[in-house]
Amino acid sequence: MNTGDVSGAVTLDSVNSVTFTQDTDGNIILHCAQDGLGSDEEAESMPKRLRLSKDDTDDSPDTPSSYSVFTLPISESDESFEVTMTATEMKDELEEQTKCDVCISQEDENLSSSHKSSDMSAVSQAWFTTKEDKDTLVNKGHKWKQGMWSKEEIDILMNNIDSYLKNRGIQDPTEIIFEMSKEERKDFYRSIAWGLNRPLFAVYRRVLRMYDNRNHVGKYTQEEIEKLKDLRQKHGNDWATIGAALGRSASSVKDRCRLMKDTCNTGKWTEEEERRLAEVVHELTGTESGDMVTQGVSWASVADMVGTRSEKQCRSKWLNYLNWKQSGGTEWTKEDDLFLIRRIAELEVKDENEINWDILAEGWSSVRSPQWLRSKWWTIKRQVANHKELPFAVLLKGLQDVAEAPSPPVNKVVVVGSRSANASPSPVTALQIPVQIPxxxxxxxxSDSASGxxxxxxxxxxxxxxxxxxxxxxxxxxxxxxxxxxxxxxxxxxxxxxxxxxxxxxxxxxxxxxxxxxxxxxxxxxxxxxxxxxxxxxxxxxxxxxxxxxxxxxxxxxxxxxxxxxxxxxxxxxxxxxxxxxxxxxxxxxxxxxxxxxxxxxxxxxxxxxxxxxxxxxxxxxxxxxxx
DNA sequence: TTACATGGTAAGGGTAATTTGAAAAG
DNA sequence: CCTTTTCAAATTACCCTTACCATGTA
Structure with a gap:
């Protein structure tokens, strides 16, 4: 199925110059001259006015503040439309400058120059490679996002790419990414990083991965693995070459090689192996048997010393079993499930990414490790078929209801979410209390029925x-x-x-x-x-x-x-x-x-x-x- | 030359999801 | 006893950061 035909897609190429003013309610009015709207023959000189109102469902410190933009109806014939504009970090500026001219023009030089006047996108406009750079910026109050990209971020990125393409009249982003010279694609990454609180290099890598069709090829076949072994012999760590020969991306073959040490065992761990693993971990981290060790372990070194297992195997065994076993862990129960959901709910975080699993795992004897706890959460969460669509709060509440329901475990039917009437694009959260449906x-x-x-x-x-x-x-x-x-x-x-x-x-x-x-x-x-x-x-x-x-x-x-x-x-x-x-x-x-x-x-x-x-x-x- | 921006690589810690296999249930 | 189901362990494809290097350029 192709999602390319999602209707209602926003057109971002309405290149006009717009002016912000503020009304008495504090709403920001965006005056938009109606000249550049492309093919629109009806050269309606009526200016379109848009009201920016803050979307308060999204005021968490880490997510971009977004503004919803609605057209104010001016005439019947006026084709109304609705846009959501992400105004990350621009918020402050908007608020202090009640009037400003912003040119969203074909030339994104203009676009960037209008941004350049400030440090609004300091994070996303810098390449930055060091920790110090990051700390400096964070200390200055900039948001710095890292870790897995959220759906929202990806959406922003895709939209940015989309508008870049439209402005340039380019169809295929891979043209820019893989074919153009540095010079030709100048400012590409800079432009598409706009609105994201990640450094350019993160955006850059994300985009490369996304559009590299040798990167999502799927499972390695046995032949591929054989071939990979050969190529490894021949080319060592030249992943680019090996990848090219296999039709896989460099990072893919590199990752695959990490999984197969020639001396690796598979399947169940022997007691001897477990003993050795524990010994090695404690030795390398300067800890003692019984201590919880959940980070700061060099798994590559551990694997070297264990000998018969890869680094991933070692890590997984340690964090998901052995450490817990040795430090006197107890079994995870249904009650723990419930407790976990409650604890997460108590945190009152807006987004799952804000959960600090280390803290959550502390002093909880049936938790094997913070990492393990997180995956536990995932298994709970995934019992909800559509968990990906549900707002975090709704999901959580639903799970809580389910878990706390006194009803017998058999035949439990659960529905999360309820219909929020029609139309009103009201905040998705809070109002919709998930319920169990009898x-x-x-x-x-x-009627008929001939049944006996x-x-x-x-x-x-x-x-x-x-x-x-x-x-x-x-x-x-x-x-x-x-x-x-x-x-x-x-x-x-x-x-x-x-x-x-x-x-x-x-x-x-x-x-x-x-x-x-x-x-x-x-x-x-x-x-x-x-x-x-x-x-x-x-x-x-x-x-x-x-x-x-x-x-x-x-x-x-x-x-x-x-x-x-x-x-x-x-x-x-x-x-x-x-x-x-x-x-x-x-x-x-x-x-x-x-x-x-x-x-x-x-x-x-x-x-x-x-x-x-x-x-x-x-x-x-x-x-x-x-x-x- | 330095200093800095940009673009790139390898290594390795990590996540999310599937596969496997042993035990439990039918 | 055999087959099916279940569930946790094991595995794996893919993701992201860090450290470091190369090159271009002001």
Whole structure:
């Protein structure tokens, strides 16, 4: 699937000169002369005014402050549009200079010169290689982001690249990156780094990796590995040459070589190996058996001394098991799960990246290491199929509810997120309290049904309750007549993964939830006699039933049927794929209790999340393609 | 020449996700 | 007893920083 056609992509090439003023409410008004709008024949001289209002969902110290820009309606014919402008670090300037001229012009010399007048982007406009440089800047109060790039950062980067390309009339970014000379691409990196709190060299590397198509090739085959060994013999550490010969990037082959020491064992560690590992670690770090050692270890040296294992194996064994074992660690329990979620919630961080795992892990005997704890969090988090889309706070609250639910562990159905009505692009967080949704499964005694058992039986699902819904191959909704109530109907030849036993009605989960009148009735028309006439009632507004099948997307036909119903307009439970990024994708969702192995996350990732811009991150794209 | 900006490499610490394999359950 | 499922350990593809070097240029 291609995300390139995400609708509503923002056009950034409306090159006009604009003027900021401030109104009495403190809003910044952006006056924008209507001359340069490209092909627009209607040379409407009416100036377009935009109001900049601070987006307060995003005021964490580490994330860029962003301003939403809305057009103020001037006339009916005025094509309104909406832009989100990231104004990182420019905030202060904007606030103190109530009036300034900014030229967003074709020539990005202008662009940079207007920035140059200040140190607003000191971080992203410097190459900087040393720690001291970093410290100096940080001490001066500049933000310095490092570590994994967040989705937001990538979006900014992609947008920057996009507008650079548009300004230059270049189609393919790889032209600039791999073909142009230094001179020709002068200022490329400088321009695209704008708005990011990372030094240029970080941006530079990120971009190289992103667009190097020899970099996301996937698993090494056995032949490749053999060939790699040969090449290694021949060329030593000349990774560029080896990579070229293999059709892989230099860093890829370098990394692969790190995994294979000729003397490496695989599989389970022997006691002797473990003993040696412990000895070596303690020796190299000047610590004693029983001490917690979670950083400051040179794993390359450790591996050398251990002899039979690679550095990664050593590190992994130590941080995920051995150190904990030796310092008297205790087993991780379900309670620990809950405790972890609570602890994280207590931190009240806006973003996962702000969590200090070292501190969190301190004095917690069932935690094997901070690194391990972090991965533990990941496994918890990934039980939520769409965790990638959910705002951190929502995810957290949802998990907390789930974990604390007193309900029996069997048949737990959890849904995170609720529908935030329509339209209003209101803050995604806070208001939307994830709830557990009671799901009732009853037999329907409706209409026809020739089935012999009007009595109903318990419905148990293969293993996790929601699997039933996930596996629904396709369906459509039919209004039942009762407002907000629909039949959700599957195709006749598709059997639900439901089996009936002998029990009348079953509530899959019974958590406290806001009473809600809205119901969805699922009516299976499966040919399978056992599953005939099964109705699933769910009472909650805005449940999204995500059809996640192995073939990915729901049947488009059914989708369209679904959306034609007028009263589905507000409550329409399933619309995600359709609606793309029209703003209502916030927060509604579905947790799944099923093993992660099953859920293809590919279809719920980027499309609805990619906010603006028409470029796709090739890395993401690659991952999607690969996940088939 | 120095000093500095830019662009580049190798090494290695790290993360995120999948694969593997043994134990538990059917 | 055999097969399937489950779950944690092991593995691996990929990511990011640091240190250091090369070259261009003011």
């Amino acid at each position: 799901v009732q499964i009853t037999h329907v005694s409706s 058992t009007p009595e109903s039986g318990t419905i148990t699902l293969n293993s996790g309750a929601l699997q039933a819904f996930e596996l629904l191959p396709s369906f459509h909704l039919q209004p039942t007549g009762t407002p907000g109530t629909y039949f959700l109907q599957t195709g006749s030849n598709q059997s639900l993964p439901l089996t009936l036993t002998a029990n009348p009605t079953v509530t899959l989960t019974a958590a406290a939830s806001p009473g809600s009148p809205d119901q969805i009735i699922l009516h299976s028309l499966s040919a399978d006699s056992l599953t005939e006439n099964v109705t699933v009632q769910m009472s909650h507004p805005g449940i999204i039933i995500q059809t996640v099948t192995s073939e990915d997307l729901p049947d488009p036909l059914n989708q369209s049927e679904l959306t034609t119903e007028q009263d589905l307009a507000n409550e329409e439970p399933e619309s995600k794929e359709k609606e793309e990024n029209s703003g209502i994708s916030d927060g509604t969702a579905l947790i799944v209790p099923s093993p992660s192995s099953f859920i293809p996350t590919s279809d719920i990732t980027t499309d609805s999340v990619l906010p603006v811009g028409s470029l796709t991150d090739p890395i993401l794209q690659n991952q999607e393609e690969g996940s088939d």
